[in-house]
Amino acid sequence: xxxxxxxxxxxxxxxxxxxxxxxxxxxxxxxxxxxxxxxxxxxxxxxxxxxxxxxxxxxxxxxxxxxxxxxxxxxxxxxxxxxxxxxxxxxxxxxxxxxxxxxxxxxxxxxxxxxxxxxxxxxxxxxxxxxxxxxxxxxxxxxxxxxxxxxxxxxxxxxxxxxxxxxxxxxxxxxxxxxxxxxxxxxxxxxxxxxxxxxxxxxxxxxxxxxxxxxxxxxxxxxxxxxxxxxxxxxxxxxxxxxxxxxxxxxxxxxxxxxxxxxxxx
Amino acid sequence: xxxxxxxxxxxxxxxxxxxxxxxxxxxxxxxxxxxxxxxxxxxxxxxxxxxxxxxxxxxxxxxxxxxxxxxxxxxxxxxxxxxxxxxxxxxxxxxxxxxxxxxxxxxxxxxxxxxxxxxxxxxxxxxxxxxxxxxxxxxxxxxxxxxxxxx
Numbered sequence: 184x185x186x187x188x189x190x191x192x193x194x195x196x197x198x199x200x201x202x203x204x205x206x207x208x209x210x211x212x213x214x215x216x217x218x219x220x221x222x223x224x225x226x227x228x229x230x231x232x233x234x235x236x237x238x239x240x241x242x243x244x245x246x247x248x249x250x251x252x253x254x255x256x257x258x259x260x261x262x263x264x265x266x267x268x269x270x271x272x273x274x275x276x277x278x279x280x281x282x283x284x285x286x287x288x289x290x291x292x293x294x295x296x297x298x299x300x301x302x303x304x305x306x307x308x309x310x311x312x313x314x315x316x317x318x319x320x321x322x323x324x325x326x327x328x329x330x331x332x333x334x335x336x337x338x339x340x341x342x343x344x345x346x347x348x349x350x351x352x353x354x355x356x357x358x359x360x361x362x363x364x365x366x367x368x369x370x371x372x373x374x375x376x377x378x379x380x381x382x383x384x385x386x387x388x389x390x391x392x393x394x395x396x397x398x399x400x401x402x403x404x405x406x407x408x409x410x411x412x413x414x415x416x417x418x419x420x421x422x423x424x425x426x427x428x429x430x431x432x433x434x435x436x437x438x439x440x441x442x443x444x445x446x447x448x449x
Numbered sequence: 450x451x452x453x454x455x456x457x458x459x460x461x462x463x464x465x466x467x468x469x470x471x472x473x474x475x476x477x478x479x480x481x482x483x484x485x486x487x488x489x490x491x492x493x494x495x496x497x498x499x500x501x502x503x504x505x506x507x508x509x510x511x512x513x514x515x516x517x518x519x520x521x522x523x524x525x526x527x528x529x530x531x532x533x534x535x536x537x538x539x540x541x542x543x544x545x546x547x548x549x550x551x552x553x554x555x556x557x558x559x560x561x562x563x564x565x566x567x568x569x570x571x572x573x574x575x576x577x578x579x580x581x582x583x584x585x586x587x588x589x590x591x592x593x594x595x596x597x598x599x600x
Contacts, residue, residue: 242464243471244591251471251588280591296593298535346537346594 188213188439189228191258191274193249197236198401202271205403206232208429209436211443218254225257229443230267233258233274235339235401245297245342246276255281259291267323267442268395269435272340275397279388284397285360286390287351295347295355295388297340297399301380306341309378310412311400313363313386314370322362322389324396327441328434333370334363335411335431336386336400338378343399345385352382362396363387368413402432452497453521454504455565457485460515468566468588477584479576481569486510487532488549489524489561496556509550525600529575532563532598533590563598 188211190203199215206213213232216225238249249255255277262268262283270278275297278284282291300307315332319325325332347355355361364384365376377384379399387398405411408419409426419425462484469482488510492500501520504510511518526532546553547560554560566589568576581599590597 239467240464242467243588244595247588247591248467248471251475279593293591294593296591298591298594348593351593 187228188230188232188443189216189225190214190232190234191216191218191254192234193218193236193238193252193254193277195237195240196234196273198234198272198403199236201406202232202234202403205406205433205436206439208406209433209440211436211440216254218252220254222253222257225254226260228257228261228266229446230439231258231261231269232439233268233270233277234403235272235274238273238277241273244280246273246278246280249277250280250282259283262390262392262395265392265394267439269324269439270395270397271403272343272399272401275387275399276342278395278397284388284390284395285355286392286395287354287358287360289391294351295345297343298346299342300340300344300378304341307343307378308337308339310405311336311338311378311386312366312368312370312376313398313400314366314372315362316364317359317362317389321359321393322396323394323442324435324438325362326445327438331370332434333366333368333431334402334434335405336398336402337404337410338400339404340379340399343379343381345381345383345388347382355385355388356383358391360388360390361385362389363398398435402435405430405432406436407433450492450494450497451524452490452492452500453524454488454490454501455485455519455521456488456511457483457517458515459517472584472588475587477587478580479568479584480571481573483567483569485565485567487521487563487565489563490554491558491560493556493558500554500556503554504549507549507552526565526598527567527575528578528600529568529581530565530600531568531581531585531589532565533585533595534561534563534598536594536596
């Protein structure tokens with residue numbers, strides 16, 4: 184087991200168990216942390232993972248209330264200290280609402296958001312692939328992935344479309360904040376691979392410092408072969424060991440584990 | 450002509466309560482907060498009455514067990530109010546008709562949809578505009594994809 188990772192739970196979070204399992208399968212010593220936990224204890228974690236769900240029932244906007252939760256005080260301090268922070272789906276929405284991502288100019292103000300899917304604003308649950316679109320070392324969590332890595336995941340959201348002012352979008356692209364873009368199984372990018380109309384085809388943003396990753400689709404829901412959605416799962420049918428083998432989504436959690444190991448070694 | 454329809458919960462509004470407690474925790478001087486769904490229609494002449502009757506029949510818009518629906522006289526936010534909507538709009542058209550929940554709205558040329566927040570002091574009086582602005586920038590509007598209209 185590596186360093187202690189806090190998987191944060193707000194009222195309405197619902198993906199904490201599978202996120203915890205993926206963390207542990209990647210070798211992380213992860214624990215669930217409830218919103219009413221002692222803040223000093225929360226400050227003791229080496230990294231934070233914000234899982235998916237509907238924190239505070241998405242009241243006002245998805246992620247808006249949780250972004251101001253007291254638990255986020257520890258996350259902000261941790262981010263400033265260089266700790267890795269991974270937000271998935273609603274966790275990603277919280278990170279954008281809090282300003283922790285993309286964090287242009289180091290400002291902790293809201294600069295972008297994940298809003299209603301285009302074109303009709305409808306919820307979508309669909310298997311997707313995402314491609315690493317920055318150099319791996321640009322982000323602490325992706326540093327051990329190969330360049331242009333393609334990961335499987337499940338998009339499961341009604342509000343996953345990246346939106347920002349045109350000047351902000353231009354900077355997100357030019358300054359390397361779009362960590363992952365949607366792609367097909369072979370890594371080809373294009374509008375047809377984007378399930379929600381997201382600007383820049385973005386599936387994930389990274390902050391300026393490189394230690395915060397906000398990703399909309401769920402890698403933890405494609406962390407084992409039985410969760411996978413193409414011929415790999417079909418080949419595993421009848422073979423329990425293969426079906427329970429790791430799938431591509433686990434790579435992101437291994438990336439977090441590797442990041443923490445590298446930090447510990449320094 | 451413009452027709453502005455407000456739909457407000459008559460039962461306790463948990464979303465408004467959560468927003469209020471968050472704003473207060475963030476130091477915004479507001480004691481009461483109300484929220485409503487607001488539809489601003491551009492309707493053909495004489496179509497307003499039918500429009501309101503149609504809306505009263507849409508359960509996704511108005512449930513008489515828990516909502517109050519009224520036509521507002523004001524087409525703009527009043528004192529203490531901020532209306533928030535999405536920059537790229539919420540209007541859905543199909544077959545040339547403006548629709549809500551897939552159902553056509555006869556006589557409607559266009560529609561804007563807002564969340565209307567009203568911020569008040571303990572007495573029920575509107576808070577100063579600087580407080581509305583502070584609440585808007587702190588919590589009620591994400592300028593990346595929303596716009597806020599104040600008095």
